[in-house]
Structure formats: structure tokens, C-alpha cells
Amino acid sequence: xxxxxxxxxxxxxxxxxxxERDEDVILFxxxxxxxxxxxxxxxxxxxxxxxxxxxxxxxxxxxxxxxALGAAVGGIRPVAELQFADFAATxxxxxxxxxxxxxxxxxxDLKAPxxxxxxxxxxxxxxxxxxxxxxxxxxxxxGWVVVTATTPYDAKGLFKSAIRDDNPxxxxxxxxxxxxxxxxxxxxxxxxxxxxxxxxxxxxxxxxATQLMFHRAREAAADLDxxxxxxxxxxxxxxxxxxxxxxxxxxxxxxxxxxxVERYGTQxxxxxxxxxxxFFSLDAPPKTIGVKDVPIPVSxxxxxxxxxxxxxxxxxxxxxx
Amino acid sequence: MTVDEDTSKELLxxxxxxxxxxxxxxxxxxxxxxxxxxxxxxxxxxNHAGMGLAMGDDDWLAVGGARLVGQYVAxxxxxxxxxxxxxxxxxxxxxxxxxxxxxxxxxxxLYGHAATIGSGQNPxxxxxxxxxxxxxxxxxxxxxxxxxxxxxxxxxxxVFAAYWNLPVVFVIENNQxxxxxxxxxxxxxxxxxxxIPHKMHNESIDGSDVEAVYESVSGAIERARNGDxxxxxxxxVVRLGPHFEGDKESYRDPEELEVAKEEKDPVKNxxxxxxxxxxxxxxxxxxxxxxxxxxxxxxxxxxxxxxxxKPEDAYxxxxxxxxxxxxx
Ligand SMILES: Cc1ncc(C[n+]2csc(CCOP(=O)(O)OP(=O)(O)O)c2C)c(N)n1
Numbered sequence: 001x002x003x004x005x006x007x008x009x010x011x012x013x014x015x016x017x018x019x020e021r022d023e024d025v026i027l028f029x030x031x032x033x034x035x036x037x038x039x040x041x042x043x044x045x046x047x048x049x050x051x052x053x054x055x056x057x058x059x060x061x062x063x064x065x066x067x068a069l070g071a072a073v074g075g076i077r078p079v080a081e082l083q084f085a086d087f088a089a090t091x092x093x094x095x096x097x098x099x100x101x102x103x104x105x106x107x108x109d110l111k112a113p114x115x116x117x118x119x120x121x122x123x124x125x126x127x128x129x130x131x132x133x134x135x136x137x138x139x140x141x142x143g144w145v146v147v148t149a150t151t152p153y154d155a156k157g158l159f160k161s162a163i164r165d166d167n168p169x170x171x172x173x174x175x176x177x178x179x180x181x182x183x184x185x186x187x188x189x190x191x192x193x194x195x196x197x198x199x200x201x202x203x204x205x206x207x208x209a210t211q212l213m214f215h216r217a218r219e220a221a222a223d224l225d226x227x228x229x230x231x232x233x234x235x236x237x238x239x240x241x242x243x244x245x246x247x248x249x250x251x252x253x254x255x256x257x258x259x260x261v262e263r264y265g266t267q268x269x270x271x272x273x274x275x276x277x278x279f280f281s282l283d284a285p286p287k288t289i290g291v292k293d294v295p296i297p298v299s300x301x302x303x304x305x306x307x308x309x310x311x312x313x314x315x316x317x318x319x320x321x
Numbered sequence: 322m323t324v325d326e327d328t329s330k331e332l333l334x335x336x337x338x339x340x341x342x343x344x345x346x347x348x349x350x351x352x353x354x355x356x357x358x359x360x361x362x363x364x365x366x367x368n369h370a371g372m373g374l375a376m377g378d379d380d381w382l383a384v385g386g387a388r389l390v391g392q393y394v395a396x397x398x399x400x401x402x403x404x405x406x407x408x409x410x411x412x413x414x415x416x417x418x419x420x421x422x423x424x425x426x427x428x429x430x431l432y433g434h435a436a437t438i439g440s441g442q443n444p445x446x447x448x449x450x451x452x453x454x455x456x457x458x459x460x461x462x463x464x465x466x467x468x469x470x471x472x473x474x475x476x477x478x479x480v481f482a483a484y485w486n487l488p489v490v491f492v493i494e495n496n497q498x499x500x501x502x503x504x505x506x507x508x509x510x511x512x513x514x515x516x517i518p519h520k521m522h523n524e525s526i527d528g529s530d531v532e533a534v535y536e537s538v539s540g541a542i543e544r545a546r547n548g549d550x551x552x553x554x555x556x557x558v559v560r561l562g563p564h565f566e567g568d569k570e571s572y573r574d575p576e577e578l579e580v581a582k583e584e585k586d587p588v589k590n591x592x593x594x595x596x597x598x599x600x601x602x603x604x605x606x607x608x609x610x611x612x613x614x615x616x617x618x619x620x621x622x623x624x625x626x627x628x629x630x631k632p633e634d635a636y637x638x639x640x641x642x643x644x645x646x647x648x649x
Contacts, residue, residue, distance in 0.1 A: 063477040070447020093440045105423040107416030108638035142639045165645035192646030
């Protein structure tokens with residue numbers, strides 16, 4: 001049985017069900033109680049689970065991220081929100097040096113089963129410090145599991161797995177998708193982390209994309225005469241290159257679209273994996289498409305200019321033939 | 322509270338243990354046996370022993386500052402495991418992944434150290450939160466140097482601990498220097514004053530007096546256990562050695578240091594006090610030192626005779642695999 005719910009409802013459901021299932025799951029972040037999060041992602045949770053388990057924090061990402069680390073090591077499963085993905089930088093040391101490394105430097109002794117989630121991506125005119133896609137920053141530090149969600153189905157299934165996973169997981173919903181509706185099973189389900197999904201089968205070209213870019217790529221593909229195979233990596237770190245390689249093996253062509261900036265972005269890494277390991281399955285050089293190398297501007301005209309549009313994706317796909 | 326004779330003796334033994342162990346580390350480092358750099362504790366032994374004895378086995382220690390080894394010892398990690406870790410051996414507490422700056426031991430509730438100074442205090446608050454959520458009466462003790470208190474992360478940790486009235490004890494080891502930067506140039510009269518705006522219990526004590534440390538930290542732990550919230554304790558000590566082995570200390574006045582060595586050596590002071598009051602005899606101390614030296618020697622043998630990690634082990638422990646939902 002499925003029903004249609006929004007992406008943001010899917011997230012709230014995922015958190016609520018996991019809190020119900022496991023009393024070690026604690027949610028905290030700025031304004032997660034009555035206010036319910038900037039996008040409604042935590043609405044009503046405190047009423048169901050109480051103020052001890054759904055906790056408002058003072059305004060400090062350092063505190064939230066650092067405390068999540070300690071709480072996880074201490075034996076509970078914190079789910080902590082940063083109000084915007086950009087703010088991972090304000091907890092820079094925690095995000096880059098502490099959380100991903102403590103389990104490793106302990107020789108695997110110490111376990112940090114925490115989830116930090118933070119809305120990412122551009123498109124709402126929120127400007128340069130509220131619109132970034134930071135999965136390339138965080139994916140650059142081994143130790144983080146970096147997960148994104150493209151559909152409500154993903155959002156629920158992947159978030160639940162993120163909470164259950166024993167690694168630190170950085171989970172990135174996309175702001176522009178919050179109201180997107182999609183089919184989500186009535187029954188309990190989870191989706192595996194670390195596995196890419198072939199969302200649409202095709203023969204001529206593999207397009208790898210997530211979040212908003214996935215939806216734009218689908219739109220672009222529908223407009224073309226070629227048969228496009230759409231792959232959503234779902235987890236950026238560690239990356240499931242096997243599924244992407246298999247797809248390219250079949251299609252011979254690769255286009256990677258993502259909302260990280262092109263310079264040192266995820267696109268280049270994914271393309272490189274294929275070039276280096278599966279070069280002879282390629283019939284053409286791969287094409288990478290991302291945010292132009294500028295901060296995200298506010299004016300809708302400027303903002304849309306720097307984001308990959310369906311047209312730019314279309315042209316990118318055409319360019320590999 | 323006054324310190325009974327047995328505890329007084331325990332404190333002396335623990336300080337001697339730290340000192341002997343560290344003297345050996347110094348020799349091992351000078352001999353080129355140990356990778357990286359080494360920060361030693363001369364002058365801080367009273368702090369570490371006092372704190373260690375005040376804590377229960379089930380209380381967390383999140384190590385900060387830069388004087389580390391004495392804290393690992395005080396939390397009960399066997400010397401062999403520490404030494405092997407300093408050597409980078411597979412038998413070390415962290416199997417050679419951590420080294421001097423990252424000794425941790427979850428079983429003994431030693432969180433370990435954030436080598437970016439001042440980043441360990443928020444995790445300590447998180448550890449306290451976990452205990453609070455689980456309804457235990459365990460506390461988290463976290464140390465930091467005078468230098469580290471300048472980081473925003475330290476102040477954030479005070480905010481969060483006070484916000485939820487969590488069982489955390491912040492111990493500031495003010496040894497007057499952050500490498501070459503003197504703490505006397507910082508504005509507060511006492512670094513424990515940082516607790517004042519948070520309405521947190523705060524006090525500034527002589528950290529070279531091991532009994533004073535034991536008493537203050539015991540009091541703070543007691544309050545935390547009883548739900549009376551966090552405390553900040555400034556322990557004033559003197560760093561009787563270099564910042565790290567090899568530091569030429571060009572920024573220091575050698576005469577002042579000589580005076581400090583006379584007056585502020587916690588080991589020497591406590592030893593003299595116990596001898597004078599007849600709580601221990603020279604003979605007892607000699608016997609104990611002999612036992613300690615054996616233990617230290619064994620730790621070195623253990624480290625030296627242990628295997629290096631296998632090169633391919635470098636790829637282990639980055640992730641716990643399989644990730645959730647993946648097939649094994
Ligand atoms: C965030 C950060 N900045 C700088 C350093 C380099 N560093 C290591 S120890 C130290 C001085 C620390 O002084 P203090 O906190 O007083 O501790 P102490 O060494 O005196 O025990 C500095 C600057 C560091 N490790 N981390």
C-alpha cells in the first residue's frame with residue numbers, strides 16, 4: 001500500500017518512527033520544538049516524543065555537532081539538525097576534524113552513531129550563505145557517510161537507515177524539494193546506504209544526478225530522442241561506483257550533474273572513477289555539469305543562471321554524442 | 322572534606338607513577354623510538370592524579386589541554402597500552418591509529434583528546450547528555466589548558482552545559498603558557514570566571530596541591546551527580562618543562578622557572594608533606610618506586626616487542642561496514 005506524501009512529511013515520519021522504535025534516538029537542534037524546523041521537518045515531534053527527547057538548543061552549530069559526537073560515543077543515537085547545510089562551516093572543526101576522525105583514531109574502538117541533517121541546495125533566493133550544496137566538502141573527509149534524498153521515498157527510507165547506521169551520517173535534504181510529492185509505502189521500510197539506484201533504465205547514455213538536479217535531468221531526458229539511464233547515487237560517500245560503472249558499461253556514455261560547484265565538485269570525482277577504472281567502456285569523454293564557480297547570488301535571474309538548468313543538462317547530454 | 326591518609330598516599334603513588342612513566346617516555350623520545358611529538362606533564366601531575374582519583378570508573382574523562390599522558394594514566398589505562406600506542410604498535414590502546422594525542426579507551430570511559438585544542442569540550446557535554454538521558458548518575462570531566470579557553474568552542478560548551486544543567490566538570494589547567502603566549506595577558510582575573518555569566522559554580526585553586534585538586538574535583542563531581550549542574554575549576558599550575566620535547570623555551574625567564582621548580586612541583590611538595598607528617602617513610606617511597614619502575618620497564622618491553630600494525634590495516638576502521646541495509 002502506498003500513498004502520496006511530501007518530501008518534508010517523509011522526513012518527519014522517518015524521525016518520528018525511529019524515535020518510536022528506539023528510545024536511544026534523541027533529536028536536537030535550533031527551533032525543533034514548537035517552531036518545527038524552518039521547513040516543517042520536525043513539526044509535532046516534541047508533542048509525540050516529549051521535550052526530553054526533542055530538544056531545542058541554543059544557537060551554535062559547534063555545540064550541536066560537538067555534542068552530537070559526545071552523545072553518540074556515550075551510547076545514544078543523536079539526530080541533530082543544522083538549519084542550513086552551509087552552517088556545517090560554522091562547526092568546521094567538529095564537521096571536518098572531530099566527527100569523521102574519532103572512530104578511526106581510536107582504532108575502531110569508539111563508535112559514533114550520529115546523524116546530522118541539514119537542508120541544502122539553491123533555488124529559493126536565500127543567497128550565498130544559505131544555498132550551498134556542501135556534500136563535496138564533507139565527502140572529502142573520510143569517515144562521514146554522506147547521503148542525499150531525491151524523492152519522498154528516498155527521504156524516508158534513507159533517513160531511517162541513517163539513524164540506524166553505526167557511522168556518522170550527514171544527511172542532506174534539498175530545500176527545493178520540500179513540497180514535492182511522491183509515493184511512499186504505508187508499511188515500514190528502509191533503503192540501503194552506500195548503494196546507488198538506477199531510477200530510469202536507458203541504453204544510450206548514463207546520467208548521474210541527485211536532488212533537484214535529478215528532477216531537472218529527468219526533464220531534460222524526456223525532451224531528447226536518446227535513451228537515458230538515470231542513476232541516483234543516493235550516498236556520495238562512500239560512493240557506489242559499481243552501479244554507475246555497470247550502467248556506463250551498457251550505455252558507453254556518462255554525464256554527471258550535481259549541485260556542488262564544478263571546481264573540485266562531486267561531478268569530477270564520479271567521472272574520474274569511471275575514466276580511471278572503466279575507460280574502455282566509454283565511447284566519448286564524460287561531461288560534468290555543476291554550479292558555476294561563483295557563490296550563489298540572490299536575484300532569481302542570477303541564481304538560475306549559475307545553477308544547471310534542464311536546458312544546460314540537455315546540451316550536456318547532447319555533447320557526448 | 323579532608324583527605325584521609327590512604328587517599329593521600331594513593332595520590333603520591335599515582336603522581337610518582339606518572340612522573341616515572343613520563344621520564345621513560347622522554348628517554349624513548351630522545352632515543353628516536355617514538356614518532357611525532359611528545360608533550361609531557363611536569364608540573365601537572367597533581368592535577369591529573371587528583372582528578373583521576375576523584376572520578377569513578379564510570380565517569381567519562383574527555384582529555385584536553387596539551388598535557389595528556391598523565392591523564393590517560395590517571396584514568397586507568399595500563400602503561401603498556403599507552404606506551405605501545407606512543408610507539409604506534411598494534412597492541413596500543415588505539416592499535417597505532419591514534420598516538421600520543423589520541424589515546425582513548427571506551428571501556429574505561431576515556432574519550433580521548435581533540436588534538437585541535439578546545440574541541441573536546443562539546444563532546445564532553447554530549448557524553449554528559451548521554452548519561453543524563455540514560456538516567457545514570459555518571460558525570461563527564463573535561464580538561465582544557467589556559468590557551469584552549471580562548472576558543473569559542475569552549476564557551477559554547479559552557480552555554481550548552483548550563484542550558485541543560487548537565488553533569489559536566491570543566492577543569493582548566495592554567496599553566497600560564499599557551500606555548501609562548503602567557504595567560505597573564507588574558508583579561509579575566511581567574512579563568513574560572515568564565516563560568517560566572519553562566520551562573521555556574523566556579524573556583525580557582527592551587528593546582529600544584531594535589532589534595533586541593535582532589536577535594537575540588539570531588540566536590541564538583543558530587544554536585545554534578547546530585548543534579549546540581551556543571552562547574553568550572555581553574556587549577557593554577559606551573560609548566561615545569563617545555564611545551565613539547567625539543568622546545569627551546571626562549572620566551573621564558575630561566576630564573577623564574579628555577580624558583581617555580583622549588584616551589585610549585587606538586588610531586589615534590591606532596592612527598593615532603595607526607596614525609597613530614599609521617600604518613601609515609603623514605604623506605605616506603607623507595608619500595609614503591611621500585612615497583613613502579615618495574616611496571617614502566619615492562620611497558621617499554623611490551624611496546625618494543627609488539628608488532629607494528631599491518632600496512633593494509635590503514636584502510637580499516639574508516640567505516641563500520643556493512644553500512645545499514647547493505648548486504649554483508
Ligand atoms: C585549535 C588549535 N590551535 C592551535 C594548536 C597548536 N597548539 C598545540 S598546544 C598549543 C598551546 C596550548 O596551550 P594550553 O591550552 O594552555 O595548554 P598547555 O600546552 O599549556 O597544556 C597550541 C597553540 C592546536 N593544537 N589546536
